[in-house]
Each structure stands twice: as structure tokens, then as C-alpha cells.
Amino acid sequence: MSRETLPFPHSSIPPLKPYLPPSSLSSSPSSSHSKPHLTLTYATSLDAALSLAPGVRTTLSGPYSKSMTHYLRTRHDAILVGCTTAIVDNPALNSRLDTITSLDQQPRPIILDPKGRWEFTEDSQVIRLAAEFKGKGPWVITTRGKEGKERGELLGRVGGKYLFLEVGENGRFKWGDVLGLLEEEGVKSVMVEGGGEVINSLLVEPENKLVDSVIVTIAPAWLGQGGVVVSPVRTEGQEQLRLKDVSWQPHGEDVVLCGRIFTQLS
Numbered sequence: 001m002s003r004e005t006l007p008f009p010h011s012s013i014p015p016l017k018p019y020l021p022p023s024s025l026s027s028s029p030s031s032s033h034s035k036p037h038l039t040l041t042y043a044t045s046l047d048a049a050l051s052l053a054p055g056v057r058t059t060l061s062g063p064y065s066k067s068m069t070h071y072l073r074t075r076h077d078a079i080l081v082g083c084t085t086a087i088v089d090n091p092a093l094n095s096r097l098d099t100i101t102s103l104d105q106q107p108r109p110i111i112l113d114p115k116g117r118w119e120f121t122e123d124s125q126v127i128r129l130a131a132e133f134k135g136k137g138p139w140v141i142t143t144r145g146k147e148g149k150e151r152g153e154l155l156g157r158v159g160g161k162y163l164f165l166e167v168g169e170n171g172r173f174k175w176g177d178v179l180g181l182l183e184e185e186g187v188k189s190v191m192v193e194g195g196g197e198v199i200n201s202l203l204v205e206p207e208n209k210l211v212d213s214v215i216v217t218i219a220p221a222w223l224g225q226g227g228v229v230v231s232p233v234r235t236e237g238q239e240q241l242r243l244k245d246v247s248w249q250p251h252g253e254d255v256v257l258c259g260r261i262f263t264q265l266s
């Protein structure tokens with residue numbers, strides 16, 4: 001798997017700015033007690049697919065939008081994915097921009113793993129990169145009793161840790177609880193990258209007050225049926241879920257769509 005460095009995407013930055021957390025958020029310890037800024041960001045095909053199939057890592061972004069995503073990673077305190085993504089993609093979850101000079105510029109990887117399914121080892125990308133100081137040690141959010149002792153020690157050795165939450169009846173964490181926990185841990189901004197279950201569960205949150213901005217890379221490809229798709233369950237009243245304050249920017253062959261969520265009656 002290629003782990004090349006990526007060029008800093010100078011021209012992408014001005015149009016992204018309105019959708020990003022203020023740069024002072026990360027560094028200011030005094031701006032206390034507000035929910036972390038949440039940016040929902042992912043790459044999709046023309047038929048709303050994130051990947052060809054549930055267990056398949058699929059490249060959608062071209063080089064220009066990929067650099068943009070890696071810039072986004074530097075602009076957030078944390079980057080969050082579901083455990084299936086961690087298991088099947090073995091992601092790095094760091095920023096590989098050629099301008100990175102210190103670990104402070106890297107986001108904290110956060111993995112939602114309520115059942116302790118992610119069997120990471122020292123060979124897992126995110127662990128290896130943390131050991132090499134090319135990324136921060138991951139925080140794994142799980143439920144009490146699902147953590148592993150040896151894995152906890154491994155996390156500790158690379159600067160990561162387990163965090164604990166209770167799940168609701170659906171076996172998932174409440175997003176408000178996840179953000180509350182991250183706020184307690186001093187996280188002021190988080191980019192949620194996926195996968196499908198994470199994104200779809202976030203998009204059906206009542207009134208969608210948790211997502212501050214949405215940045216989606218749309219690649220000029222259809223993946224066909226059977227893929228992991230972004231398609232949230234419609235809520236009572238058949239509301240459309242739409243974006244407002246929308247902007248579109250071409251990035252090579254891809255388009256990057258930015259906006260903020262609002263709901264509208266059909």
C-alpha cells in the first residue's frame with residue numbers, strides 16, 4: 001500500500017475555510033464547555049457508495065482531493081471511524097502532507113468499537129505509525145469488559161488508550177455521549193470519516209444539531225450494487241435531509257461538496 005507524502009493543497013484552502021473549525025479552537029484551553037466541532041467527511045461514488053463491498057477498501061479520491069482530505073486531517077483534533085473500517089481498511093488515519101513537521105499537527109485517531117471487535121496488533125498501521133511518531137496513539141471507545149488487557153498495554157505504549165461508554169438498546173453509543181466524552185478529553189474538533197454505519201447513524205440524529213459541516217468528495221465512478229452506501233433511514237414525517245450554504249469545487253477529476261445540514265419537509 002502506497003504511503004507517499006502528499007503536496008500541500010494551497011488552492012483548496014480558501015473555499016474550505018467557512019466549513020472548518022476556527023483554527024484557534026484546537027489551541028485555546030479557555031474556550032471550554034462546548035460540543036466539539038464535527039465535520040462529516042467521506043468520499044463517495046456517483047451511486048452513493050463508500051466501497052465496493054463491506055470488507056473491501058476502495059480508492060475513490062484522486063490525488064488532489066486526497067491532499068485536501070489530508071489537509072482536513074491537520075485541521076481537526078481528532079479523526080473518527082467505525083471499527084469495521086479499522087478492521088477492513090487497516091487505515092493510517094494520519095496526515096501525510098509534505099508540510100507536516102510535528103506530531104502536534106496530527107489528528108488523534110478514534111475508533112468506535114463497542115464490542116471490542118478490532119483485534120489490533122503492533123503491525124496495525126495506526127499503531128505502527130504512532131510507535132514511529134508519525135501519528136498519535138489511537139483512542140478506542142468501547143464498553144466496560146470488552147477491552148483487552150494486552151491491547152490496553154499496547155495502546156498505552158504508543159500514547160493511546162481505551163475510553164468507555166455504555167451502549168443504548170440498539171447496541172450503539174449515543175452520538176451526544178461520544179461528543180460529550182471527547183469534550184471531556186479536551187477534543188475541540190473531530191472529523192468523522194466513516195464508514196457507512198457511522199455516517200448513516202449520525203445523519204439520523206434528531207434535528208441534526210451535532211454535525212457542523214459536511215465535506216464530501218464525489219468521484220466520477222459508479223461502484224454498482226452490493227457496496228456500502230450512505231443512505232440514512234428516513235425519519236418520521238418523511239423529511240428530506242438537505243444541505244444549505246453549499247459550495248462545489250473541482251479537485252482534479254473529483255468534485256468536493258461542502259455544506260451544512262438542514263431538514264426540509266418533502
Ligand SMILES: NC(=O)C1=CN([C@@H]2O[C@H](COP(=O)(O)OP(=O)(O)OC[C@H]3O[C@@H](n4cnc5c(N)ncnc54)[C@H](O)[C@@H]3O)[C@@H](O)[C@H]2O)C=CC1
Pocket residue numbers: 041042043044049050051052053054055056057058060081082083084085086088089112113114115171172173174175193194195196197198199201228
Ligand atoms: N470512501 C470513504 O470515504 C470511506 C469508506 N469506508 C468504507 O466503509 C466500509 C465500512 O463501513 P461499515 O461496514 O458501514 O462499518 P463502519 O466503519 O461504519 O463500522 C461499523 C461499526 O462501528 C461501530 N459503530 C458505528 N456506529 C456506532 C455508534 N453510533 N455507536 C457505537 N458503535 C458504532 C459498530 O461496532 C459497527 O459495527 C469499509 O468498506 C470502508 O472501506 C470507510 C470510511 C470512509
Ligand SMILES: Nc1nc(O)c(N)c(N[C@@H]2O[C@H](COP(=O)(O)O)[C@@H](O)[C@H]2O)n1
Pocket residue numbers: 042043057058059060061066069081085086089090091092093094193194217
Ligand atoms: N477521502 C477518502 N477517499 C477514499 O477514496 C477513501 N477510500 C477514503 N477512505 C477513508 O480513509 C481511510 C484510509 O486512510 P489512510 O489513507 O489509510 O490514512 C479509510 O479507512 C477511510 O476512513 N477516504
